[in-house]
Amino acid sequence: MASPSGLERSVIGLNRTKFPNRGNFDSTFWLGRRPASMASSYSQDLRDRGIRAVEEGMSRRAAARRFGVSDSAAIKWLQHWQRTGSRKPVGTGGHRPSALKPHRDFLEAARADKPDITLEALSRRLLAERGLAHALAK
16 A cells, blocks of 8 residues: 555554554654653752742642643652752762662671671561661662
8 A cells, every 4th residue: 555655554544664554754753753762850940939938838730731831840849948948959870879788898707707698687687786777689
């Protein structure tokens, strides 16, 4: 079945080169798509207006609709503000120090006592003796 553009189309809309509904193009490169980039934070002004609207009695979801942001964004803004008192965005990325680093000597001593100790047993011992609950990957 030939399309107006001259490419053959199957019933599901793919041309012979498997690009869906792309006219005369063989590639999606020049079709206006840009490489994905990191999302940026909403403006501080928008964040302030959203928080102020909720302070004045609007629900979080209503404020989200009013300012054109997702419900979860508005809810997280308010949670962060109530928890920390700050309206600034939470930092993204960066290095997070290891929770186990301060316990290195303890962990090395536990392995020296019992070289064949399992990770699960080591984790239980960390919780019992140091109060550190460390999740194991399953």
